[in-house]
Amino acid sequence: MTPQAIPARRRRAVVVGAGPVGCLAALMLAKRGWEVSLYEARPDPRLSSAKAASQQRSINLAISHRGISAIQAIDGSMAQRFMQTAIPMKGRMIHQLDGKWNSQLYDRDGQCINSIDRALLSEYFVNEVSASENIRVFFQHKVLAVDFDCRNITIEDTNNALTTTPSFDFCVGADGSYSVVRRQLMRVVRMNYQQEYIKHEYMELKMPASQDDEGCMKFALDPNHLHIWPRHSYMLIALPNKDCTFTCTLFAPSEELDRLNTPDIFLNWFRLNFPDALQEIGEKNLIHDFTHNPRSSLICTKLNPYHYKDRAILLGDAAHSMVPFYGQGLNCGLEDVRILNILFNQESAMSTASELLTDQEDEQMKRVLSRYSQERHKDLLAINELAMDNYVEMRHLVTTPIYLARKALDNL
Ligand code: FAD
Numbered sequence: 001m002t003p004q005a006i007p008a009r010r011r012r013a014v015v016v017g018a019g020p021v022g023c024l025a026a027l028m029l030a031k032r033g034w035e036v037s038l039y040e041a042r043p044d045p046r047l048s049s050a051k052a053a054s055q056q057r058s059i060n061l062a063i064s065h066r067g068i069s070a071i072q073a074i075d076g077s078m079a080q081r082f083m084q085t086a087i088p089m090k091g092r093m094i095h096q097l098d099g100k101w102n103s104q105l106y107d108r109d110g111q112c113i114n115s116i117d118r119a120l121l122s123e124y125f126v127n128e129v130s131a132s133e134n135i136r137v138f139f140q141h142k143v144l145a146v147d148f149d150c151r152n153i154t155i156e157d158t159n160n161a162l163t164t165t166p167s168f169d170f171c172v173g174a175d176g177s178y179s180v181v182r183r184q185l186m187r188v189v190r191m192n193y194q195q196e197y198i199k200h201e202y203m204e205l206k207m208p209a210s211q212d213d214e215g216c217m218k219f220a221l222d223p224n225h226l227h228i229w230p231r232h233s234y235m236l237i238a239l240p241n242k243d244c245t246f247t248c249t250l251f252a253p254s255e256e257l258d259r260l261n262t263p264d265i266f267l268n269w270f271r272l273n274f275p276d277a278l279q280e281i282g283e284k285n286l287i288h289d290f291t292h293n294p295r296s297s298l299i300c301t302k303l304n305p306y307h308y309k310d311r312a313i314l315l316g317d318a319a320h321s322m323v324p325f326y327g328q329g330l331n332c333g334l335e336d337v338r339i340l341n342i343l344f345n346q347e348s349a350m351s352t353a354s355e356l357l358t359d360q361e362d363e364q365m366k367r368v369l370s371r372y373s374q375e376r377h378k379d380l381l382a383i384n385e386l387a388m389d390n391y392v393e394m395r396h397l398v399t400t401p402i403y404l405a406r407k408a409l410d411n412l
Pocket residue numbers: 016017018019020021022039040041042060061062063141142143144174175176177178179180202249315316317318324326327328329330331332333
């Protein structure tokens with residue numbers, strides 16, 4: 001018996017999570033002609049109340065060629081606009097305990113990584129999705145559950161305490177490290193899943209702008225470097241912001257941070273380990289950040305497969321959280337979208353805007369998603385491990401004579 005054709009209609013995708021990866025996935029699907037609904041649990045980051053909350057934390061990110069080329073692959077002009085807000089960092093600046101420093105270039109041909117403010121990045125992506133005709137964005141809409149076999153999703157509008165259950169053809173889980181979509185997917189997929197909390201936690205500290213002789217704002221350190229104070233079992237790093245400040249992140253074992261349990265103990269420890277950084281941060285600012293900013297843990301997750309039949313996929317941190325020491329978590333999440341787009345392109349007969357849907361599974365979608373799980377997994381495992389290895393490199397190896405000699409040769 002031939003399956004019954006139903007009238008043509010646009011395919012419906014739901015994307016869960018309007019973080020950078022969810023937004024880029026929504027844009028990619030919209031460009032392919034899908035009708036996209038993007039659900040985000042948090043308020044619109046462009047609202048002043050959300051901005052005020054995000055300003056308490058000023059975390060910035062390093063975006064590399066991997067991430068930029070992923071954005072470029074979906075929309076070239078968008079990548080150009082996006083890069084205007086970034087600060088290029090051509091190398092690492094290693095700060096020794098005695099106050100000496102040395103620059104280690106990332107690339108002898110001048111390739112850089114780029115520092116970008118996380119809040120600006122979110123706003124930027126949200127502007128792009130909001131401007132797309134094929135995307136409807138729902139803020140303060142928290143996904144509670146997904147029924148993949150009935151193809152519907154349960155969403156709570158947290159503003160109005162209303163619950164709805166829209167249907168979908170395709171569901172993208174881009175809802176971060178503690179993904180609800182992943183949890184739901186585990187019920188129907190024989191998914192191997194592994195998670196690990198590392199022994200280290202992190203805390204953000206702000207280094208203010210300094211002033212030049214005419215009273216104008218300037219950076220306290222060279223803005224075109226990622227600054228590292230490696231101290232073997234812990235380290236401090238600093239990335240530049242457009243307003244001439246630096247966001248510093250202190251990484252240390254939980255046990256060490258437990259011991260530093262009063263502002264005075266913390267200040268003395270900081271003075272001993274990072275005297276030159278303290279000079280730029282200032283004691284008052286340091287104590288303020290120590291008492292106001294949270295300590296956060298670092299999780300690493302690995303899983304496989306990433307998809308279900310012809311109808312669901314996990315992208316970004318929902319699929320692979322990694323420790324931040326390689327600066328590739330987001331870059332890799334954006335790359336997920338680029339790879340999925342390539343696989344869609346390779347299914348040449350893949351329909352875009354509208355298609356006669358049948359009650360059968362979509363074999364082309366099934367093939368694309370299955371290829372994604374198969375072909376992407378080894379790369380995701382590799383980058384996850386590189387990220388873990390780079391922690392030892394950043395906090396310890398960069399100070400060893402053999403590493404310094406190798407770097408000097410590289411830069412010749
Ligand atoms: P997220 O940014 O986590 O977005 C997920 C979104 O889903 C959120 O907006 C959330 O509110 C929403 N959501 C969650 N649950 C629900 C739900 N039930 N319903 C609806 N919405 C929901 N990466 C780099 O590439 N370079 C770096 O330099 C770098 N530095 C880092 C430094 C630190 C200290 C840390 C912790 C991470 C760093 N990363 C870096 C990693 C990077 O932050 C993540 O990989 C990236 O944010 C992942 O993006 P995402 O869109 O997948 O997830």
